[in-house]
Amino acid sequence: MNANGAAHRLSPLLERMLGGPPPAFGGRYPLPVRLRAWDGSEAGPGDAPVVVLRTRRALRRLMWQPGELGLAEAYITKDIDVDGDLADGLRTVWRAVRDRRLRPPRLSPSERLRALVTLVGLGAAGPPPPAPALRARQTGRLHSKARDRAAVSHHYDFSNDFYALFLDESMAYSCGYWRRPDDPAYSLADAQHDKLELICRKLDLRPGARLLDVGCGWGSLTLHAARHHKAHVTAVTLAREQAAAVTRRVREEGLEELVDVQLKDYRDIEPGTYDAVSAIEMGEHVGDAEYPAFASSLRSMLRPRGRLLVQQMSRGRAAPGGGAFIETYIAPDMHMRPLGETVSLLEEAGLEVRAVESLREDYIRTIAAWHRTLEERRTEVAALVGEEAARVWRLYMVGGMLAFEERRMGVDQILAVRPDEDGRSGLTGGGL
Numbered sequence: 001m002n003a004n005g006a007a008h009r010l011s012p013l014l015e016r017m018l019g020g021p022p023p024a025f026g027g028r029y030p031l032p033v034r035l036r037a038w039d040g041s042e043a044g045p046g047d048a049p050v051v052v053l054r055t056r057r058a059l060r061r062l063m064w065q066p067g068e069l070g071l072a073e074a075y076i077t078k079d080i081d082v083d084g085d086l087a088d089g090l091r092t093v094w095r096a097v098r099d100r101r102l103r104p105p106r107l108s109p110s111e112r113l114r115a116l117v118t119l120v121g122l123g124a125a126g127p128p129p130p131a132p133a134l135r136a137r138q139t140g141r142l143h144s145k146a147r148d149r150a151a152v153s154h155h156y157d158f159s160n161d162f163y164a165l166f167l168d169e170s171m172a173y174s175c176g177y178w179r180r181p182d183d184p185a186y187s188l189a190d191a192q193h194d195k196l197e198l199i200c201r202k203l204d205l206r207p208g209a210r211l212l213d214v215g216c217g218w219g220s221l222t223l224h225a226a227r228h229h230k231a232h233v234t235a236v237t238l239a240r241e242q243a244a245a246v247t248r249r250v251r252e253e254g255l256e257e258l259v260d261v262q263l264k265d266y267r268d269i270e271p272g273t274y275d276a277v278s279a280i281e282m283g284e285h286v287g288d289a290e291y292p293a294f295a296s297s298l299r300s301m302l303r304p305r306g307r308l309l310v311q312q313m314s315r316g317r318a319a320p321g322g323g324a325f326i327e328t329y330i331a332p333d334m335h336m337r338p339l340g341e342t343v344s345l346l347e348e349a350g351l352e353v354r355a356v357e358s359l360r361e362d363y364i365r366t367i368a369a370w371h372r373t374l375e376e377r378r379t380e381v382a383a384l385v386g387e388e389a390a391r392v393w394r395l396y397m398v399g400g401m402l403a404f405e406e407r408r409m410g411v412d413q414i415l416a417v418r419p420d421e422d423g424r425s426g427l428t429g430g431g432l
């Protein structure tokens with residue numbers, strides 16, 4: 001073993017930089033992971049997940065951009081890696097942050113100087129490396145129509161072929177409803193079908209009913225409602241590639257009489273009196289200040305006693321966005337809030353909330369299924385979108401799974417009605 005190897009020189013430095021406040025009886029918390037450096041040297045606990053610093057450039061990234069984004073970018077560019085299961089590695093780091101055994105880097109001026117000397121000694125000091133080209137660049141006023149269009153385009157116009165590689169055949173890009181999770185023959189496609197059916201039942205869709213599907217994605221609910229329930233659907237998306245795909249699918253299935261696809265912002269939807277409105281994992285894009293007006297416009301689109309189904313992710317008030325990595329590489333400008341606050345906002349808009357159902361565990365299963373397929377098809381994925389994008393998506397999937405597993409995020413279906421002026425809801429009480 002090389003006791004003078006890079007890992008041995010880095011380990012105490014990182015412990016000093018990142019270690020939480022010392023435990024009651026002195027000493028420092030050891031790093032929660034084992035380090036393996038580019039020269040093959042290793043340091044740290046023997047039974048911990050192994051973080052591999054493949055290059056000296058990894059240190060430059062972390063030095064110039066400490067924290068979540070620097071770490072993520074070092075992973076994306078393959079400067080660092082996790083040996084074995086990425087979820088184990090992230091889970092370990094996340095728990096150490098949660099338990100304050102790790103903290104954001106903080107150094108006194110003299111420690112900073114010593115850190116620099118160590119890095120120079122390792123040949124790892126230098127200017128900041130360029131960021132990966134996949135970064136989203138957001139300009140303009142937050143949630144202006146132009147900025148929202150750009151944010152939506154960054155994520156959803158990325159590549160229809162790529163999404164088709166890992167979504168099930170319905171192309172649902174939202175949490176499924178796993179009715180029989182213990183049945184090995186029960187698949188993601190079954191869970192998405194059961195989710196779509198559940199939504200149609202909650203919305204009481206009957207032949208001829210008029211549904212407005214706001215944020216229709218690649219058309220999973222739109223097509224299901226038209227195909228199986230003979231509903232007339234107005235399907236709205238802000239993503240050009242999605243609108244083109246839904247239009248093509250509608251034509252292929254001969255559903256032109258039932259479906260009208262509109263490429264537009266929800267703020268530009270023509271007034272209507274729909275029997276039902278759905279917003280399936282679209283509200284996360286709306287923004288905090290804009291949500292009351294969004295909720296009002298959903299209500300205004302309903303006829304009296306019409307029903308609304310919102311499926312939406314939730315998150316603690318202290319961390320309403322997706323975090324630095326997701327904001328920069330996946331979906332900029334997302335805003336989530338605790339479930340109860342969304343319920344209040346819908347009620348303040350004049351809607352009556354009738355039922356709330358949590359699907360948190362279902363999202364762990366849904367993302368696990370997407371992730372499994374992306375891993376099984378990793379060669380095709382890399383050929384289609386490139387190795388860096390494949391690594392962005394691996395990080396996104398694994399990080400998302402952990403967030404739902406550890407209850408940092410939730411996802412819920414909220415059923416609401418627009419009562420008529422005499423207060424009648426059209427529902428008869430319990431039981432949907």
Ligand SMILES: C[S@@+](CC[C@H](N)C(=O)[O-])C[C@H]1O[C@@H](n2cnc3c(N)ncnc32)[C@H](O)[C@@H]1O
Pocket residue numbers: 148152156171172173174214215216217218219220236237238239242264265266267279280281282285286
């Ligand atoms: C996560 S996808 C959900 C897709 C679909 N509902 C499903 O379950 O598969 C979010 C959708 O919201 C749409 N969206 C986001 N912001 C929007 C806006 N300002 N106006 C209209 N649609 C928007 C996106 O275009 C995308 O179709």
